[in-house]
Amino acid sequence: MTKKINFTDVTLRDGQQSLLATRVRTEDLLPAAEKLDKAGFWSLEVWGGATFDVCLRYLKEDPWERLRKIKEVAPNTPLEMLLRGQNLVGYRHYPDDVVEEFVKKAADNGIDVFRIFDALNDVRNMEVAISVAKEKGKTVKGVLSYTISPVHTIEYYVNVAKQLKDLGVDIISIKDQAGILSPKVAYELVKTLKDEIKLPVHLHAQTTAAMAEMSCLKAVEAGVDIIDTDVSTWSWLTAHPAAETMAYVLKEFGYQVDIDLNIIEEVAEYLKEVRKKYKKYDTAEKWPDSEVLIHQIPGGMMSNFIAQLKENDALDKLDEVKKEVARVREDLGYPPLVTPTSQIVGTQALLNVLQGGRYKVVTKEVKDYVKGLYGRPPAPIKPEIIGKIIGDEEIIQVRPADLLEPELDKCTKEAYEAGAKSPEDVLSYCLFPSVAKEFFEWREAYERGEALPPQIEELSEKQECDT
Amino acid sequence: MTKKINFTDVTLRDGQQSLLATRVRTEDLLPAAEKLDKAGFWSLEVWGGATFDVCLRYLKEDPWERLRKIKEVAPNTPLEMLLRGQNLVGYRHYPDDVVEEFVKKAADNGIDVFRIFDALNDVRNMEVAISVAKEKGKTVKGVLSYTISPVHTIEYYVNVAKQLKDLGVDIISIKDQAGILSPKVAYELVKTLKDEIKLPVHLHAQTTAAMAEMSCLKAVEAGVDIIDTDVSTWSWLTAHPAAETMAYVLKEFGYQVDIDLNIIEEVAEYLKEVRKKYKKYDTAEKWPDSEVLIHQIPGGMMSNFIAQLKENDALDKLDEVKKEVARVREDLGYPPLVTPTSQIVGTQALLNVLQGGRYKVVTKEVKDYVKGLYGRPPAPIKPEIIGKIIGDEEIIQVRPADLLEPELDKCTKEAYEAGAKSPEDVLSYCLFPSVAKEFFEWREAYERGEALPPQIEELSEKQECDT
C-alpha cells in the first residue's frame, strides 16, 4: 500500500517571516492563497507567529481582517496558525481569560488547525490553548520544540508527547526552529513517536543549516505523516524545503503526494515577482549556517555577539563567550537557543564575560527564568546556581499563568477607549496595547482620508522572532 | 566496521565557478588552499573546468602558474582537476597530440587526480586523456555524466561504467551537473555500480534543485566512497552541499569522516570575506531551481528562452518552445541539457518554433552533432530526422578525434611567435590562440611596467559554462 505524505504549505506565514521579515502585505498574499487552496495541501499555515504583531505595527493592517480575507479566497484547505502557547502571538504570558478569548476568536475568524508550542516544552504553558481549541472543534498539533542538549533525549520528547496526548492533541508536531535536527535524530524521533504515541506525526524543519530536506526524507522513511514546505521561490536559506523538490523526491520513492505541481509553479512564478517588492527585507545570507552544527550557536546569535564585543572593544573574548554560552545554558537547565531563551542566555553569557565574573550582574530575565516565571526548565537548575542568581527568593511551583490576574475586562474597557471597534480589536489591544492604539488612531485618520498606508519602502527595521 | 566516507573539496574550482563566475583570483584562493590542505580531504579540486579559460581571458593570470602555486601551499592533499575529455578545458575537440601533451603537463605541474568526462558519455572522447593520465601514474575518476531520459537507465550507466573500467579508470564518478539526480536514483545507481563494477564510486552533485544533500545521503547509504562538498560560505544554491553539514550528518549516522571542522570553520570565515570582493558576480538566485524537476528544463535555459522570445515579440510561444525542447532532444537521441548540448538543443528548439516549421533552419552545431562530430548520441537518431537535418551527408563512424590532424607542431611554432615562453604557454595557445596571444602581450607589457592587472571591478560579463 502506498503511504500518502501530506504537505502543509507555510510560505505565507513562516516562509515570509523567515525570508522577508514578515513584511509582506495581505494584498500580495491573497492571490497566492487562492491558488494554493486548490493545490492539494493538507493545510495552509497563514497566521500567527510574528505576522500578528507586524501587521499592526508596521503594515497598519488588521491581522483579523487578513485572516478573514484569506479564508474567503481559500475556503477549501484548512487554515493553520502557529501559537506560542500562553504567549499567544506576543512575547509574554497572558492570563487565561485572554488566551481563551484569543483562541476562540482565531477559530471563529477562520483558523482550523492550531500548532501550539512552548519554547521550554512546559505543557502547562500550552494546556489552556489546547483545551479551548479542542472545545471549538478544531485540530491541534501539539508541538515538541526541538533542541540539542544532554537532557533532550528521545525519551524526553516521548515524555512530552505523552503529556500532549493526555491533553487531547490530534497530532504530535516536531518543531525544529533552529534547523539543527539531524536526519539521524529525525528518523529515530519520528519512529519512536509513531511506535509509542500512536498519533500522526508532523515535522516542521528550517533549512538554515541545509539539513531540513535530509531530515524530512528520513522522517518520511520513519513514518512521518505531514511535512512543512514553502513554494520554491520563497523557500530554502533560513526558511523551509521547497514543496516542488520534496514532492518530486518523495514521488520518486513511491510515496503518494497529492500536490498539483502545475499550480505550485504558477504560485512560484507569482511569488518570485512579489519578492522583488520586499527586496530590502530579503537579507538572508546565501549560504547555510553550518557553524551552528559545530558550536550549537545559531548564526544570528553569533553576529550579535560579534557586534556587542566590538562595541566593548573585546572581540578577543569571542571564544570565551562561545564557551560561556554552553555553561550558562547548562546552568539554566538547557533552555533551547531560540526566542526568547536565546536572548536570555546570550545576554547573560556576555555579562558573565564582560563584567569580570560569572553572575556578578544578572538580568531581570534570567532571574524571572530561574524563578520559574517562563515555565519549568528542561532540566532542574542546581541549588548553587539558584542561590547565586536569586538568593533567597522563591521559585514558583505553580503554572506561571496561575499567578496572573484576569485582564480581559480591564483591557476591554481600555481598548474601546483607545479606539477598538470589535472584540477582535480588543484582543489586538490586550496583546499589544500601545501598538494597537497607534493602529486604531491611524485607522481612524485613514478612514477620514487623513492618512495613507505606510509605503513598504518606509517599513522599518528587521524584527527578530521565532520562525 | 565503520565505513569511512571521503570528501573532496571543490570550493576552489566548481564552488567559485558556480557562484562567482570563476572570477576569483589565485591570491585569494591560496590562503584557503593552504588551510584546506591540512583538513583531511581526500582531494582538492582546484583546476580545470572554466578556470583555465577565465584565468587567461579575464584575470590575466597564467593558469599553470596558479596550479603550481596551489601545489606549493597544498603539497599534502592530492590535487584534482575536471577535464572535458577530448575538449580538455576548452570548447571543441582537440587532436590527440594536444590532449596527450596537455594531460602530461597538467600532471607535471601538480594534478594528481583527473576527473574526466564527456557530455555524451562517449568514452571514445575520454580514452586518450584516461590513458595518458594512467601512464603518468595518476588517479583517474571516469565520469558518468548524469541526465534523465528514457535511454538513460541504470543499465545504460552500468554499461558506460564497464567501458570506463576497461579503459583503466580507478574510480567511477557520477557527475550530476544539472542537479537533477534524485535521491532514489542516486541510491540505485550507486548500489548497482558498487555491485557490478567493483570500483570505488564517487558522487558529484550540484545543489541547484535542492536535492544534492539528500542524494549524497542516499548515495552514502548505497555505499558511495567519496562525495564532493564546498566550504559552507561558498556552498549551496547552484554549487554543492556544505562540507560542515554533510560531515555532521554522516558522523551522526556513525560513518567515519576525517574532516577537521575547526580548520573548515576558519576557511569558511575567510572565504565569506573574499566573497564580498566578487559581489558583482555573486548573482545566483536565492531559491532552488525546482522547475527543472517539473519540465527537465534548467533555469538558465528557461531565462534564455524568455529573453529571446521577448526580443522576437513571441513570449506567448514559451510553452510551445518548452515542448519543442523535449521533442528536439528526443530527435537527437537524448543529449543531456548541459554545456554544450543544452545550447545546441535550445537554439534549434527556438528556431523550430520561430521559423514556422521544424528544422526549416538548422544550425551548424546541430548538423555537426548529427554527423557524429561531437560523439555518439546516447540513443540512435531516427533516419528521417537524419535526412531532414543533413540530407545525404555522411555520418562519421570513427572516433571524432580520428578526423583531426595533429596540431601540436604547428601551434607550438605559432605560440612562440605569439609570445609563449614555455611548453605550458604553448598549450594555453593551442587551446585558446587569440586569448592566449592577448595574455602574452599583456604579460610583456606588465613586465615592462606598462600594464596593470585588470581590476576585478573591470572583469566583464558572466560566462556560462559546465559546472
Ligand SMILES: [Co+2]
Ligand atoms: Co519555523
Ligand SMILES: [Co+2]
Ligand atoms: Co559541478
